[in-house]
Amino acid sequence: METNLETNSTSLFRSSFGRAAMRFLAITVFGFVWLVGCADGVSGEPLKGPDPFAALKTRLIRDGFDRPLIRSLYSKPEVAFERQSISTYFLHREAALNYDQFLTRSSLDKAKDYLGRHQKALERSQSVYGVEGEIVTAIILVETRLGTFIGKRLVFNTLSTLAALGDKDSRGSFWEAYLKDKADVSKKQFDAWAARKSAWAYSELKAYLEYTKAQELDPLSMRGSFAGALGIAQFIPSSVLQFARDGNQDGQINLFDHEDAIESIANYLNQHGWKPGLSRNRNEALQVLLRYNQSTYYADAILKVANRLSKTHQQ
Ligand SMILES: [Ca+2]
Numbered sequence: 001m002e003t004n005l006e007t008n009s010t011s012l013f014r015s016s017f018g019r020a021a022m023r024f025l026a027i028t029v030f031g032f033v034w035l036v037g038c039a040d041g042v043s044g045e046p047l048k049g050p051d052p053f054a055a056l057k058t059r060l061i062r063d064g065f066d067r068p069l070i071r072s073l074y075s076k077p078e079v080a081f082e083r084q085s086i087s088t089y090f091l092h093r094e095a096a097l098n099y100d101q102f103l104t105r106s107s108l109d110k111a112k113d114y115l116g117r118h119q120k121a122l123e124r125s126q127s128v129y130g131v132e133g134e135i136v137t138a139i140i141l142v143e144t145r146l147g148t149f150i151g152k153r154l155v156f157n158t159l160s161t162l163a164a165l166g167d168k169d170s171r172g173s174f175w176e177a178y179l180k181d182k183a184d185v186s187k188k189q190f191d192a193w194a195a196r197k198s199a200w201a202y203s204e205l206k207a208y209l210e211y212t213k214a215q216e217l218d219p220l221s222m223r224g225s226f227a228g229a230l231g232i233a234q235f236i237p238s239s240v241l242q243f244a245r246d247g248n249q250d251g252q253i254n255l256f257d258h259e260d261a262i263e264s265i266a267n268y269l270n271q272h273g274w275k276p277g278l279s280r281n282r283n284e285a286l287q288v289l290l291r292y293n294q295s296t297y298y299a300d301a302i303l304k305v306a307n308r309l310s311k312t313h314q315q
Helices: 003-007 009-013 019-040 054-062 067-074 083-091 099-103 105-117 119-129 133-144 155-164 168-179 187-214 237-243 258-271 282-292 296-314
Strands: none
Touching (some): 054 067, 054 155, 099 105, 099 133, 099 296, 105 119, 119 133, 133 296, 155 187, 187 237, 258 282, 282 296
């Protein structure tokens, strides 16, 4: 989803550092972080040295988050510095994803079944937001295999880990412990990436804490992608705050509920310019879908799946 706008390596490569330079950086950093990760098989562990979240906690409290809540959250045993989520970040290769897998008969049959099971919610979204059920279903198929692959990492850990790299000391500790003698990348290059990424992650972490507080959800209850996207629709927290809706009208926006996810996707696309029948105009439809995920491979796959679903639907 939009998640991937700011978080995947495709957009990383589009950064001002220059595509080639960042690709080199990504590959080298990934390669060495991955090797280090494989060497001891540990994913979430404290950084060597001082508490990696110390500065982050102070910053959150200074920015108005409740001190006892922040201290309590970061003292929980499941909270850990997920250095492998950093390496996975570099592993992600948008162009290498096989989108054809979503066009197999088996995938399309499952999607067709989903259209039937969630017909009511999909029809309501179509009438309120003008987004065809086939488009919403195609997005849910590609994002999370219809809600069956929603990520294994605690969203809180993923965002906290990336945000912690904004602190010079934590970043330095990470460099010293895991990259300095192994990575074929300069400290300056790593610093530049970490500064940009951590700023994004801090903003998303704040949005995540605001969302969980407003909806009375446990911040440690949600798992998501290595990029901090959550739920069936894979929204990043700032998009959750802005575009998510309570589709099943139970008083809580929970993107692990299908009806909430369906309506949230439809609202998101509507707010970004989707109109009824837009899927028949490929170029205009692509422009809106690219707001959801910046990859043209992705947007193209969504339209192909939706098109196939519409055809089988009419038969
Ligand atoms: Ca709900």
